[in-house]
Amino acid sequence: MQIPQAFQTKINNAFGKEGEKWLNLLPKRVDIYLHKWKLVNHGPVMNLSYNYVLNVTDTEGNLYILKLGVPNADFANEIRTVQIYNGTGCARVIKAVPEEGVMLLEQLQPGTMLDTLETEEEQLVQFVNVWKAIRRPIPPREKQQTPFIADWFQGITTYRKTYREGDRIKEEHLLLAEQYIEEINQTTKGAALLHGDLHHENILYSMHKGWLAIDPKGVIGDEYYDTVSFLINKLEGKSNQRYVLRYRVKRLSELLQLEEKRLLKAAVALSTLYACWAQEDGVPEWKQTYQCTIWFSEFLAELLQ
Secondary structure, eight states: OOOOHHHHHHHHHHHHHHHHHHHHHHHHHHHHHHHHTTOEEEEEOSSOOSSEEEEEEOTTOOEEEEEEOOOSHHHHHHHHHHHHHTTSSBOOEEEEEGGGTEEEEEOOSEEEEGGGSSSHHHHHHHHHHHHHHTOBOOOOGGGOOOOBHHHHTHHHHHHHHHOOSSSOOOHHHHHHHHHHHHHHHHHOSOOEEEOSOOSGGGEEEETTTEEEEOOOOOEEEOGGGGGHHHHHSSOTTOTTHHHHHHHHHHHHHHHHTOOHHHHHHHHHHHHHHHHHHHHHTTOTTHHHHHHHHHHHHHHHHHHHO
C-alpha cells in the first residue's frame, strides 16, 4: 500500500511518536477493515490531510468512504458529531470503531467541492445553506464529551512559548486574538454545536441530497466562529485576495444576519490560532493564513473609524 510521503510528514509533524506508530500499523489496519466489512479498495482520495481516506465499494458495488485516523479524542468526537447530524446537512456515518480510529461513511456522488461553482456569490449562497442546515444545540449534558472552542485557544499560549523570536506571528496580533476571544465569550447569545472546519473542501455536492458537509471537528462555541475557515480558504490564485476576503465578510454578514464587527473579531481570533497551528505543523501556508489575520484587522479598523 502506497502512503504519500507528504501525508506521512504531516502526520509525523502533527502527532509525533503516536503518528509514527499509527503510520506503521496503517497498512495492516486497512486490510483488517477491508476484510471485516467486505469492502474493495479503490485507492485514496487525492486531498489527504490528517486522515487516510479511501474510496471503497461493498459486495453489491455501493460506494463508501473508509476513513482512518490516529485514534484519539478528536477522532471519536468527529464520529459523535456526524452521528448527531444524522444525515441532515452532513454525510452519514454507516459504522465506526472509535477506539481503532476507523469509520465508514456514505460517499457523496459526484462529490464535487464547493469551489467548483463558478462565482463567489454562488459559493457563498450554498455555504450559507449548509451552515444553517447543521445548526444544532449543545448535546445533552449527560452525553456531552464535546470540547469547547475556548479550549482551542490555549494554542496561542503554547505558540508564544515555542516561538519567541524570528519569523513568527507578531505579538500585537496574538494579544488582539486573546482580547477578541474574551469579548466574544462574554457577549455570546448562546453556544451551540459547531462544525469547526467548514470550508470549500468540506462541502461536497450529492446528486441526491444537494450540498452537504463532511469532516466535522465538533466543538461547542459561538456560531460566528463557524464562518472563519470558509472566509480564509481558497484565496490562492485570485488576482485580488484582499478584495475577495472583504467581499466574503460583507456578504456573509448580510446573508447570515451577523454583526460585521463581531464577525471580524471572531475572524481575527480564529485565523490567528490557525496560523499558529499551521506554523507549528510545518505547513508553509501559515503565512497566507496570517496575511488574512492582518487583513481582518485592517477591515475592523476601517469599520471602527
